[in-house]
Amino acid sequence: MLQFDLLATDASSHARRGQLTLNHGVVQTPIFMPVGTYGTVKGVMPRSLEEMGAQIILGNTFHLWMRPGLDVMASFGGLHAFEQWHKPILTDSGGFQVWSLGDMRKITEEGVHFASPVNGDKLFMSPEVSMQIQTALNSDIVMQLDECTPYETKGHITTEDEARRSMEMSIRWAKRSQNEFARLNNPNALFGIVQGGMFEHLRQESLEQLVALDFPGYAVGGVSVGEPKEDMRRIMAHTPHRLPAHKPRYLMGVGTPEDLVEGVASGVDMFDCVMPTRNARNGTVFTRYGDLKVRNARHKQDHQPLDTSCSCHACAGVSGISWDKGGRAGFSRAYLHHLDRCGEMLGPMLTTIHNLHYYLNLMQEVRDALEHNRFSAFRQQFATDRSRGI
Numbered sequence: 137m138l139q140f141d142l143l144a145t146d147a148s149s150h151a152r153r154g155q156l157t158l159n160h161g162v163v164q165t166p167i168f169m170p171v172g173t174y175g176t177v178k179g180v181m182p183r184s185l186e187e188m189g190a191q192i193i194l195g196n197t198f199h200l201w202m203r204p205g206l207d208v209m210a211s212f213g214g215l216h217a218f219e220q221w222h223k224p225i226l227t228d229s230g231g232f233q234v235w236s237l238g239d240m241r242k243i244t245e246e247g248v249h250f251a252s253p254v255n256g257d258k259l260f261m262s263p264e265v266s267m268q269i270q271t272a273l274n275s276d277i278v279m280q281l282d283e284c285t286p287y288e289t290k291g292h293i294t295t296e297d298e299a300r301r302s303m304e305m306s307i308r309w310a311k312r313s314q315n316e317f318a319r320l321n322n323p324n325a326l327f328g329i330v331q332g333g334m335f336e337h338l339r340q341e342s343l344e345q346l347v348a349l350d351f352p353g354y355a356v357g358g359v360s361v362g363e364p365k366e367d368m369r370r371i372m373a374h375t376p377h378r379l380p381a382h383k384p385r386y387l388m389g390v391g392t393p394e395d396l397v398e399g400v401a402s403g404v405d406m407f408d409c410v411m412p413t414r415n416a417r418n419g420t421v422f423t424r425y426g427d428l429k430v431r432n433a434r435h436k437q438d439h440q441p442l443d444t445s446c447s448c449h450a451c452a453g454v455s456g457i458s459w460d461k462g463g464r465a466g467f468s469r470a471y472l473h474h475l476d477r478c479g480e481m482l483g484p485m486l487t488t489i490h491n492l493h494y495y496l497n498l499m500q501e502v503r504d505a506l507e508h509n510r511f512s513a514f515r516q517q518f519a520t521d522r523s524r525g526i
């Protein structure tokens with residue numbers, strides 16, 4: 137089941153404030169979805185995710201199929217009970233991960249043959265198999281199996297002809313995904329995925345054919361795959377706002393804080409990206425005034441928190457009072473620098489909490505701005521602050 141309500145639209149952009157009602161709860165949009173590939177958002181307890189405002193998280197069909205396997209997932213009635221996250225979950229189809237296996241896979245019209253990266257078993261992923269796995273996971277939003285058209289392969293830039301053939305196969309797989317999803321009587325929501333490479337007219341053909349199939353929601357795929365930033369921004373400017381206004385729009389695998397704010401302005405409602413969690417583990421921290429590397433020696437004696445305006449547990453402690461409002465209960469940059477130097481596990485735990493809170497709070501500020509009809513001013517102030525540097 138899925139219901140999408142439009143609550144406000146911005147006069148000077150394609151931005152909109154919405155509300156997504158799914159089987160496991162209601163999600164306020166625009167929203168950032170933390171990535172929990174193996175059934176965990178790395179190093180973060182589900183309760184902490186809730187406290188920082190996460191409303192929906194991602195699971196990954198391919199990885200969970202490999203380990204722990206369908207039998208274990210089915211015995212828990214799906215992913216929610218297994219990972220003890222009882223709000224909505226979106227699962228990607230697995231196609232992107234299989235594509236990432238490179239030469240270890242063979243693509244046919246029927247599906248993809250590949251060797252398990254875990255134990256070498258010969259496996260097969262098709263639209264039907266992907267739907268069966270996602271049904272066992274009982275995710276609230278299921279993604280069709282598609283072919284994520286590569287930007288380039290071994291130095292060869294994908295041609296328009298290759299992008300067309302790939303896009304057309306994804307449309308055929310969209311229909312097969314829809315048929316299998318219906319045959320399984322899956323009570324959740326299936327999204328179609330727009331492909332078309334870096335070619336606007338192929339994107340247009342893809343979205344028109346997918347809209348004709350009447351999915352309850354749509355994703356824009358085939359970006360954040362190594363293409364130049366200007367190409368991603370060009371597709372982001374072209375495609376999302378051409379999708380049905382009364383249905384949710386999801387931009388896959390994007391992106392930086394700037395990508396999220398500009399994506400909202402382009403009409404996107406949902407984002408996912410490993411950036412906040414992955415960067416946190418290597419000591420790169422997002423703040424209101426730019427990015428910070430905890431390893432940098434200049435932080436050795438700095439008593440300030442990672443972000444003086446942040447109310448997360450790392451920056452403000454349990455008080456939640458940010459430094460710039462007089463709070464002094466948080467951890468200092470000096471301490472985070474020390475943990476990093478010592479390779480202590482608390483370091484990545486704290487930077488992950490901060491980065492996820494930063495992304496989730498950024499989307500909260502975007503929703504507030506849209507509700508109060510001041511998104512344009514917010515968008516400008518955000519860009520100014522971020523370029524200030526710390």
Ligand SMILES: O=c1[nH]cnc2cc3nc(NCCN4CCOCC4)[nH]c3cc12
Binds near residue numbers: 282
């Ligand atoms: O067309 C797609 N179809 C189905 N799933 C996707 C997932 C996608 N994820 C990215 N980008 C994220 C790339 N990450 C960068 C950092 O390392 C992990 C992957 N682009 C994506 C495109 C697709």
Ligand SMILES: [Zn+2]
Binds near residue numbers: 442447451452489490
């Ligand atoms: Zn913080």
